[in-house]
Amino acid sequence: MNAFTNQPLAASAIPAVTNPLLEVADLRKTFSVGRGLFGRPRAILKAVSGVSLKVYPGEIVGLVGESGSGKTTLGRCVLRLVEPSAGTVRFDGVDLMALTGHQLRAFRKHMQIIFQDPFDSINERMSIGELVGEALAIHRLAKGKARRDRIVELLEQVGLRAEFADRYPHTLSGGQRQRVGIARALAGGPQFLVADEPVSALDLSVQAQILNLLLDIRDRLNVGMLFISHDLSVVRFIADRVLVMYLGKIVESAPAEVLYRSAAHPYTQALLSAAPIVGEGRSRERIRLQGELPSPVDPPSGCVFRTRCPKATSECAAVEPPMRAIGPDHHAACLYPASA
Amino acid sequence: MTDRHDAVLRVEELQTQFLTAQGPVHAVNGVSFEIGAGETLGLLGESGSGKSTIGLSLLRLLPPGRSRIAGGRILFGGDDLVQASEERLRRLRGKDIAMIFQESLSALNPVYTVGEQIAEVIRQHERLDRRAAFRRAGEILEMVGMPDPGRRLSEYPHELSGGMRQRVVIAAALACQPKLLICDEPTTALDVTVQAQILDLISDIQRRTGMAVLFITHDLGVVAEIAHRAVVLYAGRVVEEADTPSLLAQPRMPYTQGLMRSLPQFAEGRRLAAIPGFVPNPRSMPSGCAFHPRCGEARPDCAETVPALAEAENGRRVRCLRWREIAHQTERRVRT
Structure with missing residues (x-):
């Protein structure tokens, strides 16, 4: 085997004429750090300083950077999970910054996030079926029998058999947990996903399964994706276009x-x-x-x-x-x- | 295994168990390897492979009462560390054998300065006064490439970046010029640019001092970068060993082959050839070859017989019932 013998990748998924799904212009995010005696911030931390980017439907845009680059903050800002300080975010023509809290929550089914540790903040006592059902309930989607069917459908979409619905988080491997995290993100039928280091905590052999799954989902559902990672080889493999942040x-x-x-x-x-890089070793x-x-x-x-x-x-x-x-x-x- | 006379460390049939309410769990199940002076051995494995348990077993740092070394020998110098007294181990740890971990912050004491901590290690093993130990600490910081070493001596760990903290940990580990350095994922929490600096540093120091290095990692790229030879672990056993270039160019064990194919850079077409399933739970190990449920080459007898670690060419070792056939296939593929 030789490094980088792979063929030129299949034609880029970027359509020439369609409008961007996500359009971010001059986005800024500052945090106040350290408060003085009278609550005045001592300093301003500039996490994101004027970033513009576009993601087209079905396109995977990789965002690479080291710790402290602001990539995670940027990923949250484009979904308004963290409130940007300035700039515009347009999603399918809608100005996200103009939405009220209520409107934004309703809008969230169109855009979701996949975390590094999907079970970081979930109730470990809920079954997998309940966890996926919860994601449906948040978006007020499908009730009763229809919801149960949809749960099974979502699990199957991420490569988990229907019986996983009755299992509990602690019985799952890291890769299975991430599949559940992806199923929850897909519950609202999103057009856009932010994937924040989704494979960084996984073993290499399992990482490959999840990367394949994300590509399958992109192909099947034509979702656009902002794929955030510190791993250059992972981004090279999965992304159509890459942004480097510093x-x-x-x-x-x-x-x-x-x-x-x-x-x-x-x-x-x-x-x-x-x-x-394997295959180049210490020669470089x-x-x-x-x-x-x-x-x-x-x-x-x-x-x-x-x-x-x-x-x-x-x-x-x-x-x-x-x-x-x-x-x-x-x-x-x-x-x-x-x-x- | 090549029978070298200059082995700094020789591990023979190491067995380490975790003691649980449901009975002992075999975390390390008969592992053997050796490391020569000036050599870096990569210990490569995924979660549950036993790689970190091996590192801790070598210095007998596993929690007593919850784990035990159930068999085997760890030969270092004239000692078998499995049998050595606690007193003897205390003298070896930090002097002849040093260990660094992923979590540099937890390895350092937040209330002492960098200089105090390194000097403390030196004074534990050598008769030096405070001032001389402090001076030596400064020299070592300079050796590990710490910018402005004189000033750093009086700084506290929280004042340093992750990369600088890991340099301090390495400095403390190297303070007494160990013959063996055990590194357990020391760069995993670091950014790639910092990781590159730390890997270079360990190699540079090895060239100067001739210490042996055991480098424990899950990262094939890091193995390619730093290890002369590598041992691949799966479910508590050695499944393959070879010098790094041949291991990576021509893996023989289907698990190693699967790992290579899982690397994004070797993607053929638009999907990765992932290994199906996941690593087994040590409480319920598959019968026969532990890898057989995930193995594309498995035959019925793979579920029944635990394959021996076969000796192949050039000191390579392979644990697979079908390794000869697979070696032939690989060769044919390479030639065509």
């Missing part, structure tokens, strides 16, 4: 194969060179990043990556680089991008 900003965006073949942003290049030269991730309370002026960037000049401290086109559908926020 310190609250998107620094590069490209179709998956393009990004991995010809990354233009120095941060993306460093990230790719750091990831251990790494790009070593200097220093540590700066504090999001006090991000660097100009380019957020400049303090660790091997290419940085004085200009990088003065100017915030805009996203510029590198190639077709390929953008990078860098004054000195590598040419494709």
